[in-house]
Amino acid sequence: MKSDSKLSRPWRAALLPLVAALVLVGCATAPAELPAFNTPAQFKEQAAPQAEGTWTRAQPAESQPRGEWWRAFRDPVLDKLVERAAANNTSIQSAAARLAEARAVLRSTDADRAPQVGLGAGASRQAGLDRNQSNRPSTLITAGVDFSYEIDLFGRLSRASDAARLDAESREGLLQSTRLLVQAETAQTYLSLRALDAERALVRETVGAYRDTLRLVQRRNQAGDLAELDVVRVETEVAATESEALTLDRRRAELEHALAVLTGETASSFALETQDWSTALPTIPAGVPATVLTRRPDISAAQKAVFAAQSRVGVAQTAWFPSISLTGGGGYASSDIDHLFKWSARSWGIGALLALPLFDGGRREAGVQSANAQLDGALANYRAQVLGAFKDVEDQLSSLRILEQQSGVQGRAVASASRATTLSDSRYRNGLVSQLDLLDARRQELQNRRQALQVRSAQYQATVGLVRALGGSWETPQAVGAATPETPAQIATR
Known part of the structure; x- marks a missing residue:
């Protein structure tokens, strides 16, 4: 029980700005x-x-x-x-x-x-992408869907x-x-x-x-x-x-x-x-x-x-x-365009962003x-x-x-x-x-x-x-x- 209490303290501290904002809304x-x-x-x-x-x-x-x-x-x-x-x-x-x-x-x-949804595709060439090939330049090709939504709290x-x-x-x-x-x-x-x-x-x-x-x-x-x-x-x-x-x-x-x-x-x-x-x-x-x-x-x-x-x-x-936004994305990434849409090349990610300005000079x-x-x-x-x-x-x-x-x-x-x-x-x-x-x-x-x-x-x-x-x-x-x-x-x- 004590261990759980200790673990929850950082979360409580992180949520304090949000709770204060809700009180002041x-x-x-x-x-x-x-x-x-x-x-x-x-x-x-x-x-x-x-x-x-x-x-x-x-x-x-x-x-x-x-x-x-x-x-x-x-x-x-x-x-x-x-x-x-x-x-x-x-x-x-x-x-x-x-x-x-x-x-x-x-x-x-x-x-x-409204939620913002978009398609994206890109290609980039840079060094260091492949760890097995030292710093030799390689190509990264991506294709996917992006999602974002701001919660109007x-x-x-x-x-x-x-x-x-x-x-x-x-x-x-x-x-x-x-x-x-x-x-x-x-x-x-x-x-x-x-x-x-x-x-x-x-x-x-x-x-x-x-x-x-x-x-x-x-x-x-x-x-x-x-x-x-x-x-x-x-x-x-x-x-x-x-x-x-x-x-x-x-x-x-x-x-x-x-x-x-x-x-x-x-x-x-x-x-x-x-x-x-x-x-x-x-x-x-x-x-x-x-x-x-x-x-x-x-x-x-x-x-x-x-x-x-x-x-x-x-x-x-x-x-x-504070402003709260949800983001997400999913698609494919590969260094070889022939393998771009294979199941092993899939990638995805979700996130949440809370931004609260503290000092802005008035x-x-x-x-x-x-x-x-x-x-x-x-x-x-x-x-x-x-x-x-x-x-x-x-x-x-x-x-x-x-x-x-x-x-x-x-x-x-x-x-x-x-x-x-x-x-x-x-x-x-x-x-x-x-x-x-x-x-x-x-x-x-x-x-x-x-x-x-x-x-x-x-x-x-x-x-x-x-x-x-x-x-x-x-x-x-x-x-x-x-x-x-x-x-x-x-x-x-x-």
């Missing part, structure tokens, strides 16, 4: 999961009066459908452009490639957890795999974010182009009116009723307004080229015909819950980045514990500190994404509210300016007012009509901006259905 547990953030029940711009401090718990919902929100504008051309952008946009393709790369890294990381490999999986999920969220961004940019660029078409038509119509006035003034000048100064004034207005029309033509060409890039086509082969602006303006219903922000792709990606950083903290902590501690710093940065970025999301939504909601009021006021300004032009034209033809009065009235009408179009265009832009800020369509299972969209003509007559 609890220190390397993964950090707690990211808590769900608190959000107000509704956005400030849409919320009814409620008690201060009314909050709701918002859980991540990145899998919630975002819907084909652009179809609410009821414009077939816009639908086709968004579909072409989804298929050919280079930004989406680049984000998809980064996602594929992240998934490949995940598969590579998962492979480290302390979770290093599993946590590395978790981090890679979360990185891939984060990339997937960024891909969805890129898709939404491209959809929104396509819609906003197209709507800007249609608004510009309407403005160009208005300016061209004004040029035609100025030319009619110019012909009248020229006839009166030839009859001696008006001086040349009156003719020159009208000619100036015609030329200046034509110049503005050409400026709008240049801006339209730039928007058309931008659409070509968004849809993945060359600007030289892309063309979009001018047509009436009949796109409907969806009405965002009141009561959209603030919890829809949990499906925003960028918030989802930021959250996955936090989880990945947490897993990497665990990976860094496992550097303090490298492991620095690794843990670096992982914790990355986690702190990921948490700060996640909070910044949430705060930025609320800002984006509130900005667009306030813009829509104010633009609706501005549209009504601007509509009254257009009506008054149009009436003033009609009266001035009648009085000018009857000689009751000067030409300057008529030109000023027309100039004011053009300015107010163009401003009304710009306000209307801003309403469309803010609607798309709100869709982007919400992370997709406002029509969610928790939200009230949208009202019937309004057309530009309906907006103009409100």
Whole structure:
């Protein structure tokens, strides 16, 4: 019994580091999961009066459908452009490639957890292989199978795999974010182009009116009723307004080229015909819950980045514990290739390796500190994404509210300016007012009509901006259905 006890002491001493590591393994547990953030029940711009401090718990919902929100504008051309952008946009393709790369890294990381088996063969020539032939050189030929497997006793490999999986999920969220961004940019660029078409038509119509006035003034000048100064004034207005029309033509060409890039086509082969602006303006219903922000792709990606950083903290902590690997191999070795696969030439071996670093100059501690710093940065970025999301939504909601009021006021300004032009034209033809009065009235009408179009265009832009800020369509299972969209003509007559 004493002899057995003495023999077991060396084994006990050898196992002490492993036992200590097992006791300390609890220190390397993964950090707690990211808590769900608190959000107000509704956005400030849409919320009814409620008690201060009314909050709701918002859980991540990145899998919630975002819907084909652009179809609410009821414009077939816009639908086709968004579909072409989804298929050919280079930004989406680049984000998809980064996602594929992240998934490949995940598969590579998962492979480290599986047994590694390989075939090997070799030939070497050296002296001293055959003891019977002194130091005469001889040849050794080998062929066999190698096996290795690392026991993931302390979770290093599993946590590395978790981090890679979360990185891939984060990339997937960024891909969805890129898709939404491209959809929104396509819609906003197209709507800007249609608004510009309407403005160009208005300016061209004004040029035609100025030319009619110019012909009248020229006839009166030839009859001696008006001086040349009156003719020159009208000619100036015609030329200046034509110049503005050409400026709008240049801006339209730039928007058309931008659409070509968004849809993945060359600007030289892309063309979009001018047509009436009949796109409907969806009405965002009141009561959209603030919890829809949990499906925003960028918030989802930021959250996955936090989880990945947490897993990497665990990976860094496992550097303090030993690594255990099993190895094995079997095959044949012979100095004569004719005898290589004979039974007498067989060879095999198995082994186990335990490695526990004792002193590394603080490298492991620095690794843990670096992982914790990355986690702190990921948490700060996640909070910044949430705060930025609320800002984006509130900005667009306030813009829509104010633009609706501005549209009504601007509509009254257009009506008054149009009436003033009609009266001035009648009085000018009857000689009751000067030409300057008529030109000023027309100039004011053009300015107010163009401003009304710009306000209307801003309403469309803010609607798309709100869709982007919400992370997709406002029509969610928790939200009230949208009202019937309004057309530009309906907006103009409100």
